[in-house]
Amino acid sequence: MKETCDIGIIGAGGVAARHADVLSGFGDARIAAVADPDGERAAALAGRHGARAYRDHVAMLESEALDAVYVCVPPFAHGPPEHAVIEAGLPMFVEKPIAIDLAVAEEIARRVAAAGTLTAVGHQWRYLRVAERARELMAGREVRMLLGHWLDKVPPVAWWSRLDGSGGQVVEQAAHVIDLARLLAGEVAEVHALESRTRAGGAPDSDVAAATIANLEFQNGAVGNLAATCLLAWKHRAGLEVYAEGLAMELSESWLRVHTGAAPDVVEDEGLAKTRIDRAFVDAVRGLDDDVRTDYADALRTHRVACAIARSAVTGRRVAVEEGALW
Ligand SMILES: NC(=O)c1ccc[n+]([C@@H]2O[C@H](COP(=O)([O-])OP(=O)(O)OC[C@H]3O[C@@H](n4cnc5c(N)ncnc54)[C@H](O)[C@@H]3O)[C@@H](O)[C@H]2O)c1
Incomplete structure (x- = not known):
């Protein structure tokens, strides 16, 4: 492995810019190339980091000697970028959600496993110091109840208010909270969800529900609830409450x-999770450490729960998370 890890980025939007800034701050990583069908965006991000710009990720992968690739495309665009990176035999960091549905994600997971691709997914809440502290406090106890929430605004990206763009709020945003719930309470067995008839943002072509409520039953017998809304003009609250015998925790x-x-004992997070997740991936790519906390297979388990909630909200019936794999 080279002293400096040359990184390609597919998708040059908001989250790509964040990763590029973090990675450029490391002494052993460099943004070498950026690909985005919006050539101006590719050029702008590449220009800020002294990298080459491409409109097509296949051309980027063929032309560059990369050590790893970040896939930072919108939810609807997953699939072709990941398959091309797997084909190129490169480690891959994929932003959440890993797709808008399960079929695309299940197929990528199958190919990742077959190829032995090193992967990481952008569930950076696992790198919060406060999440680490919550896990320590839970040691030796059983979580019995969880209350999760994502109470926010409609994000300012054009693809968000369409199900065929984002997959909906639970898939696109509340996935962070589902991932944290799985970390603290284990796997979800079954879900039952309801959604409001009001659509996100009130735009005529919006088909994303403005509010969703889901009940969750965990395999260990714990019960949980998740509430998501995008009715507000500000990010109100996002987080998880966890209840065990004699212990209540609120985590944001x-x-x-x-x-x-x-x-209550209040612990402030140090605010470095978005740096730590990139550091862990670069360390894994360079073979220096093995602290990737959500690989593709693990993120697929979170995505299955989110898709099961989306399915239950539409069908109005309980959905087993395994059954969600058919969605
Ligand atoms: N982990 C986090 O905290 C976090 C934060 C923000 C966003 N995200 C996720 O990152 C993803 C992207 O979000 P964003 O805010 O950067 O969106 P964005 O709309 O700002 O940027 C997406 C970019 O991808 C490009 N694109 C579309 N199709 C493409 C393709 N096939 N190949 C290459 N590029 C393509 C678009 O032209 C655009 O420039 C979303 O899934 C979002 O949920 C995660």
């Missing part, structure tokens, strides 16, 4: 409140 992206009866 910035802090953890621990209740054992007296005044």
Whole structure:
């Protein structure tokens, strides 16, 4: 492995810019190339990092001697980029959600496993110090109940308000909370969801529900609830409450409140999860460390839960997460 890890980025939007800034701050990583069908966006991001710009990710993979690739496309565009990276035999960081549905994600997972591709997925909440602290506090206890929420606005990207663009709010946003719930309470067995008839943002062609509520039954017998809305003009709250015998915890992206009866113990997060997730991936690519906390196979389990909720909200019936694989 070279001293400097040359990285290609597919998709040059908001999250790609964030990863590029973080990666460029490491001494052992360099943005070598950026591909986006929007040539101006590719050129702008590439220009900021002294990288080459491409409109086509296949041309980028053929022309560049890359060590790893970040796939930062919108949810609807997953599939062809991942298959091309697997074909090229390169490690791959994929942003969440890994697709808008299960068929695309299941097929990528199958090919990742067959090729032995090193993968990481952008569930950076696993790198929150407060999530690590919550796990320590849960050691030796059984989670009995979880209350998750993502109460937010419609994000300012054109593809978000269409199911065939984003997959809906639970798939696109609340996936972070589902991933955290799985980390603390294990796998979800079954879900039952309801969604409001109001559509996101009120745009005439919007088909994403403005509010969704889901009940979750975990394999270990714990029960949970997830509430998501995009009715607001601001990000109101996103996080998870966890209840065990004699212990209540409230976890957000910035802090953890621990209740054992007296005044809550409040722990502030250091705010480095978005750096730590990229550091872990580069270390894994360079063979220096093995701290990738969500690989593709694991992210698929989170995505199955989100898709099962989406399916249940539409069909109105309980959906086993395994059954969701048919969605
Ligand atoms: N982990 C996180 O906290 C986090 C934060 C923000 C966004 N995201 C995720 O990242 C993804 C992208 O979000 P964004 O805000 O950057 O979106 P965006 O719309 O700002 O950018 C997406 C870019 O991908 C490009 N694109 C579309 N199809 C493509 C293709 N086939 N090949 C290459 N490029 C293509 C678009 O032209 C656009 O420039 C979303 O799935 C989002 O959920 C994750």
